[in-house]
Amino acid sequence: MPTFPTDAWFQAFIVSINGSEEYRSAAADWEGDIAFLVQAEPDAHVPDDVWGYLDLWHGRCRGGGVVERATGERAAYLLSAPYTRWKAIVLGELDPIKAMMQGKLKVRGDLPTIVRYVRAANELVRLTGEVDTVFPDEG
Amino acid sequence: MNPGPGSVAEPSGITELIDGLVRQNLLRDPTRRLLPGDVVTIEAIDADVAVSIRPSPGGIEVVDGRDPGACVVVSAASTTLLELAGAPLRFGLPDAFTHDGRALIADLLTRRIRVRGFFRHLGTVRRLTMLLSAR
Numbered sequence: 246m247p248t249f250p251t252d253a254w255f256q257a258f259i260v261s262i263n264g265s266e267e268y269r270s271a272a273a274d275w276e277g278d279i280a281f282l283v284q285a286e287p288d289a290h291v292p293d294d295v296w297g298y299l300d301l302w303h304g305r306c307r308g309g310g311v312v313e314r315a316t317g318e319r320a321a322y323l324l325s326a327p328y329t330r331w332k333a334i335v336l337g338e339l340d341p342i343k344a345m346m347q348g349k350l351k352v353r354g355d356l357p358t359i360v361r362y363v364r365a366a367n368e369l370v371r372l373t374g375e376v377d378t379v380f381p382d383e384g
Numbered sequence: 385m386n387p388g389p390g391s392v393a394e395p396s397g398i399t400e401l402i403d404g405l406v407r408q409n410l411l412r413d414p415t416r417r418l419l420p421g422d423v424v425t426i427e428a429i430d431a432d433v434a435v436s437i438r439p440s441p442g443g444i445e446v447v448d449g450r451d452p453g454a455c456v457v458v459s460a461a462s463t464t465l466l467e468l469a470g471a472p473l474r475f476g477l478p479d480a481f482t483h484d485g486r487a488l489i490a491d492l493l494t495r496r497i498r499v500r501g502f503f504r505h506l507g508t509v510r511r512l513t514m515l516l517s518a519r
Contacts, residue, residue, distance in 0.1 A: 346431040346462040348397030356405045357412070357518035363466040 246377045249335060250283040250295045250328070252311040254376060259299065261375045262306040268372065269304035272365035276302055277358070278309075279369075280317035282325035290381035291328040322354035332380055334370060341370040396448055398433045398462075402426065403446040405469065405516055406437070410444070416515045418444060422508045425454040428462040437512070444515070456501040456508050464488075464497055469516045476510025 247253035262268055281297035296317030299309040317323070326334075330349050333339035342363065344350035352359060359366060409416055418424075423438040427450070436451035437444060450457075460468065471488050472479040478492075479485035491497045502509055 340430070340462070342462045342466060343428070343431045344397075345401060346396075346398040346428040346433050346465075348400065350397070352401070356401065356408050360405065360466050360470040360518035363463065363470055367463065 246379045248379045248381055249376075250281075250291070250297060250311070250331065254378065255297045255299075255310045257376045258297075258373060259306045259309055261372045262299070262301075262369065265368065265372055268365060268368045271368050272301065272304045272362060274303065275362055275365055277321040277354075279322045279324065280312075280320035281331075282317060282323060283331050284325060284327040286328040288382075289328050289332075322359065323352070325351045325353075332382075335373045335376075335378060337371075337374045342367065396433050396435070398426070398428055398431070399435045399446060399448045402435045402437065402516070405518070406444055406446055409515060409517070416511075418508075418511050418515060421455065422511055423451050423454045424456045424458070424508065424512050425450045426465065427457065427459040428465055429459050430461045437515070454501075455505045456499065456512065458497065458499050458512075460491070460497040464491060468497065468513070470518045472519055473513060473517055476514050478513075 247257050278298065278300045281299075283291065283295040283297065285291050285294050294314070296312050296314050297309070298312040298317055298320060300307040326344070326349060330339065330344065334341050334344065334350070339349070341350055345352055418437070418439040420439055423436065425434055425436045427434040434448075434450045436447050436449060436454060438451065439445070458465070467484070468478070468488055471484045472482045474481065474485070478488040480489055488497065492499065499509060
């Protein structure tokens, strides 16, 4: 099982995205890459920020993984939160849209586009829970 | 109308989101506006957060929290609020000729979306939905 948030975990996530008919339907017209900033929490064994990246295009993920900060910052959309918040989202304990409203998950990018694709965004985040995951603070 | 400063020292997520949506929408379509007296509060009931929108001398002001003077109060779950902003509109209201529009009208009828002041301030409701519309 891949450990969150490693490159192996993001590769498993990409497989999950590309296997989802629901995501393919909801994001059929989506064009834009997304970066996921997992902010460091040394006490939870995540000593450095981790930048994940997905190249999303018309309901498919064309590639991605853990990238350098410069690559992540160039993405059209950025979702950022501390590690433990991401962990709660992956475990399905924290609703991502509710987290956005509470300021627990920060969003950067063209907001009208994000709002139009809220069903796709929800499905994308739900798919993180489909990945069999090991967490570094549960070792 | 240009968006006003519209920020508080540490805005909540809903305030950042609505403020950003208003600013980006006004850049795309500067004709969207509120009229004097169009004071609105939007509540994400599941997240227990609220934001208020009102016209200001410099444009439109978006501030944290409930405004006791709001003539329209929209209350719904977080996801439903975003779906409302993303829905296709017809004459400033959800378009009944589309699937998404009909779903939101059903949410209104079943009170999953509550709009206090809907009939009395229909003009404000229409200007608000157009201001926030991601379409």
